[in-house]
């Protein structure tokens with residue numbers, strides 16, 4: 001996502017752009033897969049109402065009308081006795097409002113001193129941790145509360161009032177495809193970038209095919225560990241890039257013959273650490289069920305037939321489907337899915353920001369802003385805007 005946003009921004013400003021993508025699939029962790037008469041988002045799926053950059057792009061590309069709000073499935077079990085704790089937590093968010101802008105992660109560095117689990121243990125009634133925080137972070141963001149920085153929950157506190165998730169009709173993959181429209185995109189393993197080197201006032205790009213390209217500038221929008229290898233990064237930059245972690249997510253989806261009683265969207269969860277999130281909806285005469293399993297449980301499927309393993313877990317959660325024929329289905333494993341933003345990530349980013357490439361080579365990627373398509377889009381826009389401002393790239 002971040003690379004395509006950078007490319008589109010540069011192309012719209014009249015610069016000649018080549019997009020090099022190492023896989024056959026365009027869009028990275030945004031991936032929609034057809035399943036019968038519907039489309040499953042096997043990667044990112046939700047666009048929140050507070051995603052400014054993403055929504056601006058959707059608007060520019062003529063896709064806004066296809067954003068569909070996701071119905072709330074759960075009410076929080078808030079009791080009167082919880083109010084003092086909630087007010088204290090809101091007060092903390094209010095006091096730090098300026099620091100909690102997810103688009104400006106460096107401002108949050110001073111607050112990045114403990115995990116969400118440690119934060120919750122001090123601030124949030126345990127019942128609300130189970131009812132609100134765990135589902136939001138572990139089941140939707142696929143990350144462990146023990147690992148992630150408290151900054152993420154404080155940022156969410158600033159954003160969440162009145163916020164609504166949406167999905168894109170036809171699959172979120174329509175967004176990267178629309179971004180790429182009209183660009184010179186070269187994809188597939190032969191176009192994997194092996195290294196970027198400065199050669200006078202040009203950037204030399206070496207490809208896996210053995211070929212080379214030269215450009216006035218480059219935006220490197222891979223995962224951070226890949227960026228470290230491509231740049232031959234050393235010192236604090238290498239340490240930072242190699243230190244960014246990702247959760248694993250295994251996703252499976254199936255279609256069964258529908259019955260009248262199956263109407264509506266349903267979210268269920270199996271015990272913590274086993275399954276993240278399952279949903280069931282009726283499309284035409286079929287019931288579409290999808291399941292996402294994260295973290296250690298995603299790895300637990302390793303070595304077995306992952307698809308059968310995921311199907312068995314799905315049937316554990318929807319026993320009414322037992323015995324029904326599977327009409328269609330599939331599975332996908334993301335070994336590096338959601339960028340974890342572990343405790344200390346914001347501080348490490350603030351320390352290393354002066355060592356990030358800032359000349360003809362720029363970095364982009366969600367790990368520089370926030371672990372979402374919005375973070376990716378913002379990072380891509382920024383990398384492109386900095387290049388345009390620096391006048392390295394004359395039209």
Ligand SMILES: Cc1cc2nc3c(=O)[nH]c(=O)nc-3n(C[C@H](O)[C@H](O)[C@H](O)COP(=O)(O)OP(=O)(O)OC[C@H]3O[C@@H](n4cnc5c(N)ncnc54)[C@H](O)[C@@H]3O)c2cc1C
Pocket residue numbers: 001002003020021022023025026027028029030042043044045046047191192193194221222223226230249251334336337338339364365366367370371372373374375376
């Ligand atoms: C299962 C899942 C669910 C998610 N749900 C949501 C959600 O609901 N909402 C949300 O906002 N976010 C969600 N996310 C997170 C979101 O998908 C990511 O934050 C975002 O897509 C990251 O974009 P990126 O550009 O940083 O990286 P990527 O999308 O990973 O892009 C990196 C690209 O670089 C390419 N590449 C790597 N190495 C090379 C090389 N050497 N040469 C050329 N190309 C290379 C890769 O093939 C890839 O296309 C989800 C992610 C997953 C996996």
